Amino acid sequence: MTVTVSLADVSSYRPGNPIPAEYFARFDDIGTASSVMFNPPRWRHHVGAGESPADMAERALAPLLARHGPRLLDTVDVLVVHTQLPETWFVGNGGQIAARFGIAPEWLIDLANGGCASFIHAMKLAREILSATTARTALVVTVTNTAGQVFSQPGVRAMPQGAIPGDGAGVAWLTKSDQSPILDIETRHLPQFAGEMTSVAEPPRRYWEPGVGEHHLGFTESNVAEVLERGNHIVPQVARTVCERIAVQPSDLDVLVTNQPNRTFLRNWREALELPAQRHPDTFDDCGNLFGTAMLMTFDHAVTSGLVPEGGVVMFAGFAHAGDFAAAAAVRWGGRRHGGDR
Incomplete structure (x- = not known):
């Protein structure tokens, strides 16, 4: 028997007060590619001092529990967590998040890869587990x-x-139902590009070695240009692959939700798929590049703002790091329901 898995609901959390672009230095003489990649948003939010990944996850979960009730957690047998900067040595923060949620799922996965497209990667893993086992929700x-x-x-x-x-932070709830079915998922690992996004410091040292230089991303002008070229093509490619399998023209998609690296990527992706801006909601100027949380934050914002029609096809698409992973997923959105509506 085929099991239908749905993206039943999402919720998200923005920490602290918005921080304006004026908080940072402005640069007029950086190279052309870097000017595109690092054209700053108007606002962004920063994690608070002492705010842990478990704190952020709990705050992102709160709206979901408010809509569906705390007993939702009684059905969770699968928890997949992607933490951009784990705060626990050697292991991720999945165990701490499960403890904070008060659950002990049979399947607890700390997902290290996937980066900006980790939501789709995690959704695929959760869907496979729900489809093949007696697990109830994820x-x-x-x-x-x-x-x-x-x-x-x-x-x-x-x-x-x-x-x-x-x-x-963001949370997605997956159920065995036909409420908002996941129609198809495409994931592509491109290991030839793994490691191109590096951490560097001056003077050089590995991130765990003592020293005075602050670690940061080791982008060069040529590397930035390559990532821009790669990202411009790979995201529309994975989205078109999913569209072909579900027999929907890209231009007929009701909503496109992508990761949020910069304005140029956002424009190029929707133009490649022949979609108007109003069908490609984004949170870049309010939240900046949210990496792995961008799709969940943006979709939550779009649903709350009434931008996602019931019965519409939503395409999630994005790529990670310097292009070592890309993914797309289509969902037929059945609307946001509350606990009493199920």
Whole structure:
């Protein structure tokens, strides 16, 4: 028997007060590619001092529980967590998040890869588990927490890359139902590009070695240009692959939700898929580059704002790091329901 798995609902959390672009230095003489990649958003949010991934996950979960009730957690047998900057040595923060939620799922996965497209990667894993086992429901949690901890370091804050990231967290609830069925998922690992996004410091040292230089992303002008070229093509490719399999023309998609690296990617992706801006909601100017949380935050915002029609096909698509992973997923959105509506 074929099991239908749905993306039943999502919720999200933005920490602290919005931080304006003026908080960061402005650069007029950086190279052309870097000017595109690091053109800053108007606002972003930073994780608070002492705010842990479990804190952020719990705050992102709260709206979901308010809509569906705390007994939702009684059915969760699968928890997939992607934490951008794990705070627990050797292991991720999945166990701490499960403890904070008060659950002990049979399947608890800390997902290290997937980056900006980790939500789709995690959704695929959760769907496979729900389809093949007696597990009842799943939660996917993404925590993005480097903006206020890495990119706001005094030296990094003065770099062009410092103004781009934002922090936040998102939660998705997957159920065995036909409420908002996941129609298809495409994931592509491209290991030839793995490791191109590096962490560097001056003087050089590995991130665990003592030293005075602050670690930051090791982008060069040529590397930035390659990532821009790669990202421009790979995201529309995976989206078109899913469209072909579900027999929907890209231009007929009701909503496109992508990761949020910069304005140029956002424009190029929707133009490649022949979609108007109103069908491609984004949170870039309010939240910056949210990496793995961007899709959940943006979709939650779009649903809350009434931008996602019931019965509409939503395409999630994005790529990670320097292009070592790309993914797309289509969902037929059945609307946001509350506990009493199920």
